Amino acid sequence: MNLIEVKNCYKVYNNGVTAVADFNVTIEKGEFVFVIGASGSGKSTFIKMLYREERPTNGRVDVGGINVAKLRNSKVYKLRRKIGIVFQDFKLLPKLTVYENVAFALEAIGMHTKDIRPKVVKALENVGLKEKARSFPNQLSGGEQQRVCIARAIVNNPKLLICDEPTGNLDPDISWEIVNILDKINKESGTTIIMATHDREIVEKMKKRVLLIENGVLAKDYAKGSYKVHESN
Amino acid sequence: MKAIRIVTRAIRDSFKSVFRNFSLSTAAITCSSITLVLVAVAMIISYNVKNITTNLERELTIVVYLKEDRTNENVEKIKRELPQMENVEKIEYKSKEEWKLEMKEYSDTFSQALEFLDTNPLLDSITVTVKDVNHLKETTEQIKKYDFVSSADYGEGMAENLVSVFNVVEKVTIIIVAALVLVTAFLIGNTIKLTIFSRRGEIDIMRLVGASNISIRLPFIFEGLILGILGSIIPVLVTIYGYVLLYDHFNGYLFTQIIRLVEPFNFILYVSIILAIIGAIIGMFGSYRAVRRYLKI
16 A cells, blocks of 8 residues: 655756656555665655655645645644654754653644653663663764654654654764664554665665655666665766 | 643743743843833833823813903803803802902901902902813803903913923823833844744754644743743832832922822832733734744744
């Protein structure tokens, strides 16, 4: 069953730059997909359209049954509650503790306090940060901060986890740690994961489906395990 | 239930945020305090000026003298008709006999002089208090139309100048208060805008994790309310203690017995309440507008 369906999608910015052109792709429930491409290839625009930070100029982008292109600004929160987002720069609230940062996502949707605690504890356990619940973000390493960001993204059991270069600021060992956590989430809970990355070594070794974006178009859609670094270069 | 939860969390978060962003909160509170003190001073001056002018205006009366040959019917007629005139608030009639008695009591010289005369040389008088001093002249002219009225005077020239000066002073003070309220709104609004600008990342994250616009906005609105109210505490204290001190120091009069200050109670309570309300509303409205910018509505 398709979770994401992108049809004849275009994104042209106000300055006339076409970031995405005639883009077509479908992603099924439970898939783990890497999105790769050089800087400025339209990779980030594609990812941002999935969580409606950007609105397609033309075409259709369906995410979990919601047509993102037609979603009004004031209703965007309805889409965001169904998905989790992991960012390169973590986007944690510096004045909240690890626990509060994760709980924040549930409080924002008006969940009852007694239901929040077990969910937050479970999410922190999943990323191995239960012991750091009372720390503030500036007391954590980059990898730990990214794990908090993942915990916040998965705490509401989303069907889709969108990761926009989550390892971009991390060194190789920590990057592997993060990717393994994402893989575990994908396998254990069946969450669909879309991860934009520059790290082609990780992409090759993970043997997942890979979307290569070049000049705003989907240049190649590699099936599971078929992507090889030297071939794509 | 969910709505109540969102509101109570917003209140909790707004208090937390006031403390966690201590320096920004202090800046906003200081700014509101300073400007609201100015508003308080302007309000006190404005209300006192109004009070003084009203008191002085009340002193402006028309003095009417009746002719010597007036009949009793004439007296009855004018006593009956004057209070019915549109601009007349009250009249005080004093007959020439009453004047005579009064003057006799006033000094022996008068008494002897009056005894010496066969007839009473004094005239009946009527003191007319008007409702609107701006129409003193018209009312006087109307009274003069009675053929048994000898004269009707209101201190032409002087009275009119005084009234026009009062009007200008009153208007100027009202304009100053209004301008200060606007400046306050601008300053407090801007400070809050800056505090929210520095936290736009927070708003961004709230949006990304799926918070609805209302649940993003509420904590900021409550925060604006808290900052506004906290900012009005010092001006309220300055008003209460400062005005009572001033009033006591001058025994209720400023420089001369003519300029009487407004009694502190309940006047300063009203001023304090107005200050708190101005602070709260500007704080809330400032936050509301500032958050709106980052919400992408």
